[in-house]
Amino acid sequence: MSTETLEQTQEVAVxxxxxxxxxxxxxxxxxxxxxxxxxxxxxVLGICSALAVTVKMEPTLIMAIAVVFVIVFSNLIxxxxxxxxxxxxxxxxxxxxxxxxxxLVSEVLKAYNYEMFKVLGAFIGLIITNCxxxxxxxxxxxxxxxYDSILDGLGSGIGYAWIILAVAFxxxxxxxxxxxxxxxxxxxxxxGMPNNGLMVDSIGAFVVLGLIIxxxxxxxxxxxx
Amino acid sequence: xxxxxxYIIIFTxxxxxxxxxxxxxxxxxxAPAQKKSIExxxxxxxxxxxxxxSDVDDIxxxxxxxxxxxxxxxxxxEVTSTDKGPxxxxxxxxxREYKKDYKDRLYPVFKFMNKENPNQVEAYIMPVYGAGLWxxxxxxxxxxxxxxxxxGVSFAHKAExxxxxxxxxxxxxxxxxxxxxIYNESDRFVSVTMVKGESGGGDASISNFDDKPHQVDxxxxxxxxxxxxxxxxxKYLDYYQKYFERVKxxxx
Numbered sequence: 001m002s003t004e005t006l007e008q009t010q011e012v013a014v015x016x017x018x019x020x021x022x023x024x025x026x027x028x029x030x031x032x033x034x035x036x037x038x039x040x041x042x043x044v045l046g047i048c049s050a051l052a053v054t055v056k057m058e059p060t061l062i063m064a065i066a067v068v069f070v071i072v073f074s075n076l077i078x079x080x081x082x083x084x085x086x087x088x089x090x091x092x093x094x095x096x097x098x099x100x101x102x103x104l105v106s107e108v109l110k111a112y113n114y115e116m117f118k119v120l121g122a123f124i125g126l127i128i129t130n131c132x133x134x135x136x137x138x139x140x141x142x143x144x145x146x147y148d149s150i151l152d153g154l155g156s157g158i159g160y161a162w163i164i165l166a167v168a169f170x171x172x173x174x175x176x177x178x179x180x181x182x183x184x185x186x187x188x189x190x191x192g193m194p195n196n197g198l199m200v201d202s203i204g205a206f207v208v209l210g211l212i213i214x215x216x217x218x219x220x221x222x223x224x225x
Numbered sequence: 226x227x228x229x230x231x232y233i234i235i236f237t238x239x240x241x242x243x244x245x246x247x248x249x250x251x252x253x254x255x256a257p258a259q260k261k262s263i264e265x266x267x268x269x270x271x272x273x274x275x276x277x278x279s280d281v282d283d284i285x286x287x288x289x290x291x292x293x294x295x296x297x298x299x300x301x302x303e304v305t306s307t308d309k310g311p312x313x314x315x316x317x318x319x320x321r322e323y324k325k326d327y328k329d330r331l332y333p334v335f336k337f338m339n340k341e342n343p344n345q346v347e348a349y350i351m352p353v354y355g356a357g358l359w360x361x362x363x364x365x366x367x368x369x370x371x372x373x374x375x376x377g378v379s380f381a382h383k384a385e386x387x388x389x390x391x392x393x394x395x396x397x398x399x400x401x402x403x404x405x406x407i408y409n410e411s412d413r414f415v416s417v418t419m420v421k422g423e424s425g426g427g428d429a430s431i432s433n434f435d436d437k438p439h440q441v442d443x444x445x446x447x448x449x450x451x452x453x454x455x456x457x458x459x460k461y462l463d464y465y466q467k468y469f470e471r472v473k474x475x476x477x
Contacts, residue, residue, distance in 0.1 A: 086233040093240060100244045107251055111258035114266050175388075197388045 029151045033159035036220055040163040041213045045131040050164045051205040052123055057180045059119045060168035062109070066124055068157030070101045071133045075153035078141040085142075094137045095128070102127045132160055163212065170208045175199030267315060268292075273379040274365040275337045275348045290343075292350075293336045299328050301467030307331075319352045319363060327464055334468065337367065348376040349472075351465055355457030358449040360384040362393065362457060368407070372469045375417060378402045380454065390450030401434070401441040407462055409439065414466060416459040419443050419451040 022030075039045045046067075053063045074097045078085070085093050106124045109117045117124075127133070136156050141149040172178055174196045177185045185193035198204045217223075228236075268288040272278050294314035296304045304312055314333035322330040335350040347370060354363045364380035377400075380393040392398050405417045416439070423445035434442050444451050 084236070086228040086236055088228075089233055089237060092237070096240060096244050100248060103248055104251055107255050107259070111255040111262060114259075114262035117262075118266075195388070200388050201386075 026148065026151055029148060030155040033152075033155040034162070035159075035216070036222070038159045038163065038216065039132040039135075039156050040160060040209075041216045042220075042222055043132075043135070044213075045135060046160055047209070049123055049126060049130060050160075050167060050209060051202050052126075053120060054164050054168040054171050054205055054208075055175065055200055056172050057165070057168045059116060060164050062113070062116050063120060063123060064157075064161035064164055066102075066105045066109075067127055067130065067133070067160055068154065069105060070098060070127055071136060071157040071160075072150055072153035073101055074098050074133060075136055075141040075149040076146055078137045079144060079146045079149035082142050090142065091134075091138070094134060098133055098137070099128050132156055163209075166212055167205060167208045171199045171204055175204060264315070270379055270381065271335050271350055271365055274350050274367040274377045276377075291338050291340070293338060295334050295336070297332050297334060297465075297468045299330065299332070299464055299467065301465075301469075301471040304331060319354045320361065323354045327460075330464070332464060332468070334465070335365075346370050351461065353457050353461040355453055355460065357382050357385045357393075357453040358390055358447070359386070362450070362453055364457075366402075366458065366462065372473060373406050373408050375402050375405045375407065382450075385450050386447065390444065390447040392444055392447065393450060393454055398444070405441060406438040414463060415439050416455070416462055417441060418455045418459075421448050421451070 033039055037043065040047065040050055049063065049067075054060050074094070077097050078094060081093075102125065105127070106117070106121070109120070109124060136152060140152045144152070169179060172180075173184060175198075177183060177193060177195050185191060196204070198207070265284060269278055269284045271292065272284060272288060278284060296312045296314050296317065298304050306312055312331060314335065317331055317333045319333075322332075333352055336346045337348040337350055339345040339347045348367045349370070349372060350365050350367045352363070352365055354361070356362065360383040362380060362382045362385065364378060366378050367376040368374065369376045379399060382391060382394055385391040385393065402417060407414060407416055409415045418439065419441050420443045422443050434440060
C-alpha cells in the first residue's frame with residue numbers, strides 16, 4: 001500500500017516536471033527543424049514549392065504563413081484524435097485533415113486577398129502534397145501529445161518558412177532588383193544594376209537553394225550517410 | 226492496434242461528414258466576400274484599360290458612375306437575355322465564351338462615360354482573350370469614341386515567361402499601344418501589331434514608332450507571346466466590327 005502511493009507521487013512529480021511550458025526537450029522540438037534537422041536543407045522535403053513560389057518575397061511570405069498554419073493545425077488535430085484513428089486508414093485520415101485545412105486557406109485567400117490568390121492559387125492547393133506536412137503527421141503527431149505536436153509543427157513550419165524566404169530574398173533581389181517590391185538598387189543609387197533573368201526562372205531557385213544547402217550543411221556539419 | 230472493419234467504416238463516415246460539412250459551411254460563409262473580390266478584380270482590370278487606377282480610392286464607385294455595359298453578338302446586335310436568363314456584361318466569362326464558335330459567343334462592351342456629361346461615351350472597352358506561348362492571355366482594349374484610336378490596353382497572362390513574355394502585363398509595354406489606329410487610311414481594319422524584336426529589332430528602318438500608327442515596338446526574346454497578342458487583338462477587334470459599324474452609323 002505504502003509503496004503504491006510512493007510510486008504514484010513519483011509519477012505525478014515526473015509529469016509535473018515535463019509540463020514546463022518550454023522545457024529543454026520542448027525547446028529542442030521547436031528548434032531542431034530550424035537548423036540541424038531542417039525539412040528543406042537536411043531532409044530535402046518540400047522542394048517543389050520552395051522552387052516554384054520563391055520568385056518574389058510577397059507571395060513567398062503568404063505561402064510560408066499558409067504552410068505554418070496548415071502544419072500546426074493538422075499536427076494538433078491529428079494528435080488530438082491519434083488514439084481514435086484506425087491504423088489501416090491513418091494515411092487517408094491525415095490526408096483528409098491536411099486537404100481540409102488547405103482548402104480553408106485557399107478559400108480565405110480567395111475572399112480576402114484575391115491578388116495573391118491569383119499568383120499562388122495552384123501552389124496553395126499543392127500544399128496538400130507537401131511531404132513536410134504529411135511527414136510530421138506520420139512521424140510525430142501520431143505518437144505525441146497535442147502541445148508537443150504544436151511545437152513540432154511550428155518548428156518544422158518555420159524551418160520551411162525561413163529557407164524559402166531566404167531563397168526568395170536572393171531571387172527577387174537579383175532577378176527583379178527589389179525586395180517586397182521595394183526597388184533596392186535604385187534607392188541606393190545603383191540604377192544601372194542589370195537584372196539576372198536566370199533568377200526569375202526556376203533554374204535560379206535551384207542554384208540559390210543549392211548554395212543555401214551547401215552553406216547550411218557545412219556550418220552545421222551535417223553529413224549524409 | 227487493429228480495429229474492426231465496422232469501426233473503420235464508421236470512423237471514415239463520420240470523418241467525411243465532419244470534413245465535408247465544415248468545408249461546405251466555410252464556402253457558404255466566404256462566398257459573398259469572394260464574389261466581391263472577383264468583382265473588384267474584374268472592374269479594376271476594365272478601368273485599367275482607360276485610366277491610371279493606382280490613385281483611385283474607390284474602384285467600385287468609380288466603376289458604377291463611369292461605366293455602362295452592354296452585350297452584343299457577332300452581328301453587332303444587343304443581347305439582353307438568352308434562354309438561360311438575362312445577360313449581364315460583367316458576369317460573362319470570356320474564357321468560357323472563347324470555347325464556343327465565334328458566331329455563338331456573347332461579346333461584352335463596357336462604355337466609359339464622360340465625367341461631366343454622363344451621356345457622352347469617352348471610350349469603348351472590349352475584353353480580348355487568346356493564347357500566349359505557354360498558356361492563356363487575356364485583357365481589355367479601350368478604343369476612343371471614334372472607335373479607331375486605341376485609348377489604352379490592359380493585358381494579363383497566366384504563365385508567360387517572367388522577364389520576357391510576361392512583360393505584356395507591364396505598364397511600359399501597354400503604354401506603347403496608346404494612340405495607335407486600328408484602321409488604315411482607306412478605312413480597312415488592320416488592327417495593331419507588335420513587331421518582332423525590340424527597338425526596331427531586325428528591321429532597322431523602324432527607329433521610331435510614333436509615325437507607325439498600326440505597329441508597336443516588340444518584345445525582345447518573346448516573339449511567340451507577341452504573336453499571341455497580335456492574333457488576339459486582331460481576332461477580337463474583328464468580332465466587334467459589326468457593332469462598331471452600327472455605332473458609327475447610328476451615332477450612339
